[in-house]
Amino acid sequence: xxxxxxxxxxxxxxxxxxxxxxxxxxxxxxxxxxxxxxxxxxxxxxxxxxxxxxxxxxxxxxxxxxxxxxxxxxxxxxxxxxxxxxxxxxxxxxxxxxxxxxxxxxxxxxxxxxxxxxxxxxxxxxxxxxxxxxxxxxxxxxxxxxxxxxxxxxxxxxxxxxxxxxxxxxxxxxxxxxxxxxxxxxxxxxxxx
Amino acid sequence: xxxxxxxxxxxxxxxxxxxxxxxxxxxxxxxxxxxxxxxxxxxxxxxxxxxxxxxxxxxxxxxxxxxxxxxxxxxxxxxxxxxxxxxxxxxxxxxxxxxxxxxxxxxxxxxxxxxxxxxxxxxxxxxxxxxxxxxxxxxxxxxxxxxxxxxxxxxxxxxxxxxxxxxxxxxxxxxxxxxxxxxxxxxxxxxxxxxxxxxxxxxxx
Numbered sequence: 001x002x003x004x005x006x007x008x009x010x011x012x013x014x015x016x017x018x019x020x021x022x023x024x025x026x027x028x029x030x031x032x033x034x035x036x037x038x039x040x041x042x043x044x045x046x047x048x049x050x051x052x053x054x055x056x057x058x059x060x061x062x063x064x065x066x067x068x069x070x071x072x073x074x075x076x077x078x079x080x081x082x083x084x085x086x087x088x089x090x091x092x093x094x095x096x097x098x099x100x101x102x103x104x105x106x107x108x109x110x111x112x113x114x115x116x117x118x119x120x121x122x123x124x125x126x127x128x129x130x131x132x133x134x135x136x137x138x139x140x141x142x143x144x145x146x147x148x149x150x151x152x153x154x155x156x157x158x159x160x161x162x163x164x165x166x167x168x169x170x171x172x173x174x175x176x177x178x179x180x181x182x183x184x185x186x187x188x189x190x191x192x193x
Numbered sequence: 194x195x196x197x198x199x200x201x202x203x204x205x206x207x208x209x210x211x212x213x214x215x216x217x218x219x220x221x222x223x224x225x226x227x228x229x230x231x232x233x234x235x236x237x238x239x240x241x242x243x244x245x246x247x248x249x250x251x252x253x254x255x256x257x258x259x260x261x262x263x264x265x266x267x268x269x270x271x272x273x274x275x276x277x278x279x280x281x282x283x284x285x286x287x288x289x290x291x292x293x294x295x296x297x298x299x300x301x302x303x304x305x306x307x308x309x310x311x312x313x314x315x316x317x318x319x320x321x322x323x324x325x326x327x328x329x330x331x332x333x334x335x336x337x338x339x340x341x342x343x344x345x346x347x348x349x350x351x352x353x354x355x356x357x358x359x360x361x362x363x364x365x366x367x368x369x370x371x372x373x374x375x376x377x378x379x380x381x382x383x384x385x386x387x388x389x390x391x392x393x394x395x396x397x398x
Binding site for chain 2: 004008013015019020021026027105107109110114115116117121122123124129130
């Protein structure tokens, strides 16, 4: 059982340097690929360097790519960001697809984000535009001068028509109709209904 | 505020104007009432009711038009101030205004630097007015522009399962993708309450 989450830093979503308001700037500045020329654990890294690294560098002219061979050490990806963060990734026994995936991750993130728990999925500088809600928003100003206890305010909002009320209404309608028409017409209408 | 509430009420009661506003067809509370009044037993009463209904509906229509005119005037003079909107994005609703950051959890294809338009706008509002969609505003009425600024993974989440006295224990670690989006601008493009515009491309939502 891990208790690492107890000591995890938490925070709120922020973007460095107002990124994306005018234009988007890629935050990854340097990436270093370290590998061994003979060791088996670096095979994926070597394949990636042979096949895809030039394409990656061409696609991302803003990122400096360093390749650093070293003897009998595991393959490593290191990204350095505009805000000074440095992300170190061990790529032992990873194949070239894995490495290209991790490199994409390094490219698309704003800094080393692995150890921050987000408390909100939203950040705003202007929390309210129409003003915060109060119990008096969208209320008639008569409430200011009402005296309490108030019969109107104490009544429930949704009193349904009771069966008796319905019957009384029906009866009244019938009376109205009877006044206006002869009995035959009324009977006909009843049948039609 | 009272004026606004009144305007909203009258909008809600007015089917044709509501359709102008939202282009969506929904059964309104007005229709069943009318049907009820056109029952044969209540011919005379219905005629009277219809007359009063007509007068009141004209009044309401005028009130609605006044509200629309006021909103449009404000928009024309660019005095609406900062706008906010509620958008539906990846199964969640966000209340956004220009300059906000929102996060989409889970796999989502757009990549960094992409500029997108959020089209499912449920509500848009300014200091003095609110446009409410039923359920979403017509396409092209409100233009919400956004930029993807980060795609990353969450912190490592631990999934730990244990059953007591059963020699069962599993521990898994997982990180799910997260996408950070910057809202660039929210603008009302068309006149509010204007005639429905024919949109050639079909909406898929």
